[in-house]
Amino acid sequence: xxxxxxxxxxxxxxxxxxxxxxxxxxxxxxxxxxxxxxxxxxxxxxxxxxxxxxxxxxxxxxxxxxxxxxxxxxxxxxxxxxxxxxxxxxxxxxxxxxxxxxxxxxxxxxxxxxxxxx
Amino acid sequence: xxxxxxxxxxxxxxxxxxxxxxxxxxxxxxxxxxxxxxxxxxxxxxxxxxxxxxxxxxxxxxxxxxxxxxxxxxxxxxxxxxxxxxxxxxxxxxxxxxxxxxxxxxxxxxxx
Numbered sequence: 594x595x596x597x598x599x600x601x602x603x604x605x606x607x608x609x610x611x612x613x614x615x616x617x618x619x620x621x622x623x624x625x626x627x628x629x630x631x632x633x634x635x636x637x638x639x640x641x642x643x644x645x646x647x648x649x650x651x652x653x654x655x656x657x658x659x660x661x662x663x664x665x666x667x668x669x670x671x672x673x674x675x676x677x678x679x680x681x682x683x684x685x686x687x688x689x690x691x692x693x694x695x696x697x698x699x700x701x702x703x704x705x706x707x708x709x710x711x
Numbered sequence: 712x713x714x715x716x717x718x719x720x721x722x723x724x725x726x727x728x729x730x731x732x733x734x735x736x737x738x739x740x741x742x743x744x745x746x747x748x749x750x751x752x753x754x755x756x757x758x759x760x761x762x763x764x765x766x767x768x769x770x771x772x773x774x775x776x777x778x779x780x781x782x783x784x785x786x787x788x789x790x791x792x793x794x795x796x797x798x799x800x801x802x803x804x805x806x807x808x809x810x811x812x813x814x815x816x817x818x819x820x821x822x823x
Contacts, residue, residue: 628812630760638752638760638803640812654811688759696748696807699771701759 595619595700597689602705609679615672615689615702623667626692629674631685684709713737713806717815723823730791732818734804739784748807751780751789755800796822
């Protein structure tokens with residue numbers, strides 16, 4: 594059974610940092626590109642970042658470029674999102690998702706909530 | 712960025728009746744390989760998004776056949792053949808052709 598479990602969310606002050614993790618199981622992690630998608634409270638969905646299966650290619654939305662870093666550890670079957678210089682507008686539920694087939698995400702985690710507030 | 716525009720944004724439907732959601736992209740979604748990476752997602756209240764349709768018209772495993780997708784170029788449609796109570800939620804189209812992938816605003820489906 595495919596599972597994606599996010600963790601690491603919480604309350605952080607503006608300007609602070611946080612690292613999200615997404616532990617996966619049930620598939621060969623290194624064979625799939627992975628994504629982080631966020632949803633602000635009561636709002637729609639926004640693709641934040643993506644990474645290729647081998648970690649060699651990364652992609653960012655302009656809204657987070659230079660502040661967020663996506664990475665993965667294929668030996669630990671875990672995806673990460675290092676978030677820095679956090680802003681109130683970064684407050685959202687962050688989902689990790691598997692890309693398959695290309696151009697879309699088939700499996701999603703349950704999400705982890707990031708709250709940015711002083 | 713590719714702008715995805717959905718209509719309507721709110722869709723009250725009668726149980727057993729059909730429903731249709733439109734999604735228009737600001738530019739062609741045809742990728743260099745000839746595929747159109749247009750997806751449809753359902754998000755029930757309090758749940759993660761669930762993909763229903765990929766590449767315009769392909770249903771994901773376990774998705775009831777009352778859901779269907781169609782379209783080409785820049786105009787796409789999600790149809791629900793006969794709406795059931797479990798179909799209540801917000802539906803999003805999403806393009807995966809050009810980075811950043813972008814979603815429509817969402818269409819809230821509710822029962823009349």
